[in-house]
Amino acid sequence: MGKVIDDYSTLMKRFKDLSLILSTEAIIQWDTETKLPPGAFELRAQQQALLSRLEHKMSTNRGIGRLLERVEKNSEYDSLNEMQKRNAHLIRKNYDEATKLPERLVSSLAEQQVTSYNAWKKAKAAKNFGAFKPELLKMFELKREAAERLMSVKGVSNEYDALIDFYEPKITQFTISRTFDELKAGLIPIIGKAASASKEGCQSTLDFRMPVATQKELSKSLAKYIGYDIESEKARGRVDETEHPFTTGYFSDVRITTHYFEDNFLPSLFSILHEGGHALYEQNMREDWIYQPIGTACSYGFHESQSRFVENMVGRSAEFWSAFFPTLKSLDYALADAKVESMVRAVNRVQPSKIRIEADEATYSMHIIIRFELERDLFSGKLSVEELPQAWNQKYSDYLGVEVKDDAEGVLQDVHWAQGYFGYFPSYALGNIYGGQLLEKLEKDLPQWKSTISSGNFTPIRQWLTTNVHAYGNLYNPLELLRRVTGEEIRPSFFLNYLDSKYREIFCY
């Protein structure tokens, strides 16, 4: 048996290739969404299929299995440091999971993704779940089969936990149920009070058009403010336009997108902050961890904590608006007479609604809790795919007091299930909860954080986020990272307190 470090190094060289192909796939996917001529979708589908076949081949290559064994069984294994052990562990996890799924199932899932997605699109346009149901059922069964096969290697006792583990490693539905119940109980009174206090809103403040060219200037200012460089000669990012904003890329090449609406500049403003928060996470990992498993994000929920931190905790704060308002006014004269207080109220208005992606900061988590409960009940067998629309509508009525009129604004609104992304939704609300706990810690470490925001200086906060989240990459699982950074287990109370006191202050109740 040779030196453990030699096999480990060979293993890492293999992983570098995998990182490179994954990051190339990300750019090709970005191109598909932003630049691809519309006549080229068929060619592009073939190119993407080839890349993912190559990626799968790399991940499941038996040479990786042999190298892993040589590393793990080497008597010198303990001479590896914490980071090296974590890298080996993450490659092992990826390898075991990838080799656990038979080729047949992987390609059935890939095909079903296309079929379900198309069926979903049509059904949504026709506002009729019925047309989507058979394809959703097939997707659900395939995902359940995959989950069942992964249970042992993931060390979980039920299918839904196996799926959640892709997004939030080592968090179970039991923990999420307990946490979300507490979150729900806390949100109800907050939503009630804030919604009634913000009813007499300042929406008229927003009643003007801002040319797209101006909004593009605004995007540049916002990106600069948060330290997401898209303009200098060392820029490592860029902003483009898509229907739905997203972030993609790797280290020095992390790209975000936004969508401009002439009659409302806020969606673009907040998506620049939101996606910018994601981008900062990817860009500010330790450079020396590039091409290593630890040089990736901790979890989807932690990713979401970063985007929501910048979008909401910073971007909807009175301090941010007082700092940013002069810039905004200088860009658009229509705002000359606007008052910053009205603006802050307008962007914090709470109003239960039916569409998740348009929800305010307080009700947003409720949309997620509904989806989590439905997924959980689907996988436990308590609910059938058939019963989904009705259960959906009932929960919207019970939890948010809104009446869903058709499936397009109900169960068909999101693409996730059509894509087979069961277990993904919880991460969005976990991101809020992590964010609340991070904020609590930030307040201790940087008591003057609010005044740095109002003075227009985001740098100390970005540095704090880098030190406390970005720089850890994927060294720990999410609950472990949370514990190390905040000293706490997962608890929604911090997020709830933050919301409650913000609304009390802004809406004076």
Next chain:
Amino acid sequence: MGKVIDDYSTLMKRFKDLSLILSTEAIIQWDTETKLPPGAFELRAQQQALLSRLEHKMSTNRGIGRLLERVEKNSEYDSLNEMQKRNAHLIRKNYDEATKLPERLVSSLAEQQVTSYNAWKKAKAAKNFGAFKPELLKMFELKREAAERLMSVKGVSNEYDALIDFYEPKITQFTISRTFDELKAGLIPIIGKAASASKEGCQSTLDFRMPVATQKELSKSLAKYIGYDIESEKARGRVDETEHPFTTGYFSDVRITTHYFEDNFLPSLFSILHEGGHALYEQNMREDWIYQPIGTACSYGFHESQSRFVENMVGRSAEFWSAFFPTLKSLDYALADAKVESMVRAVNRVQPSKIRIEADEATYSMHIIIRFELERDLFSGKLSVEELPQAWNQKYSDYLGVEVKDDAEGVLQDVHWAQGYFGYFPSYALGNIYGGQLLEKLEKDLPQWKSTISSGNFTPIRQWLTTNVHAYGNLYNPLELLRRVTGEEIRPSFFLNYLDSKYREIFCY
């Protein structure tokens, strides 16, 4: 031995993957030139190196060698049709060439490309060949070694022929020398007369600024005019900006670039036409030949014949300008008083100069002849790398009557040699010659071609080009294609006659 068609089909499936990875590489390269954040070049270099490693692996995979043998030695081989045999031949050629070069040489060449390129850039900025010389020498020796190894499989008797064969299959330096000598002899009097007749030029016609936004509108009109769709819902192309214009892509996704200069709209206008001509070639091959070797261009020279046909034979014709002038005037009021005759004279002005990419239509080929003669003499040993600058300057003085003042405007002006592209230059002038012969045939087939241009209808010409060039893909080698389409061997007289009569008409001599 199984059915030949089965092995052939497996072979073609392998080739499809190769086409997909090559076309993906093209898009990534496009992204590097047009969209990549400047901080991401190092990451991108790694991604591109991985893709080219994967591509090389696919091309040299032994399974391909075995399949080729099974196809070639099968007693039913003759049951394959002409296209299938050509496909097998082209895959064989690619495989034999790729496997002929040792790994060491391939990676030395790749590394030397980077080193030479950087040395060239610095040397050009310093206007000093000396700093580039050692790296050029290394590149030259590596290319000579590669060429020597390829001679037998390419069936040629000297190194330079082996290199030319990459760009113009089955054309030798002997044929090129003979053809270029005739071209040179014919060009000298044409350049002499046209240069003196066009001296009293109409350059003042061009003395105005056109905003980039207007030039972008102009680009759209030009693309639409030639049938390069960048705007419809079925668009299969797009236009972006780079320092040096280029075309890249595959079938349904063929992208061109241009460069806008506020003080002169002509470079962009002509590059849209030039690159558009390249793009039409790639887009209008037979759809059923996609993912097959025959579904690629015949040669670099034929590619250049298409771009130069659209740029020069169409784009510098009096008919094009009379058709396009109203559009141009409507886009820019500064042109309101301009006369179309002055414009035609301005864009056809002949004036010997030192920089190839700025040369007019008549002197352009002379720049190429100079480069060809230098390359030929380098490989024959008649000239050393050391003597290049002086030989270059001497030929510029002899053939074009211009005095080169420093290496930046002399031997260092082009990037080709730094990249190792020896044997590439001849294709540019061969493109002019092919173009002249194609034009002769077009005049017979479509005697009214000029009036269709002046009536603003490019479609019949585009269709003629598709039928006579694009649709043949890579079914024949260039001289064979020329013979089949025009019924002639390669002869520069058609191109010379075209130039001579155009200048006589425009400059009235």
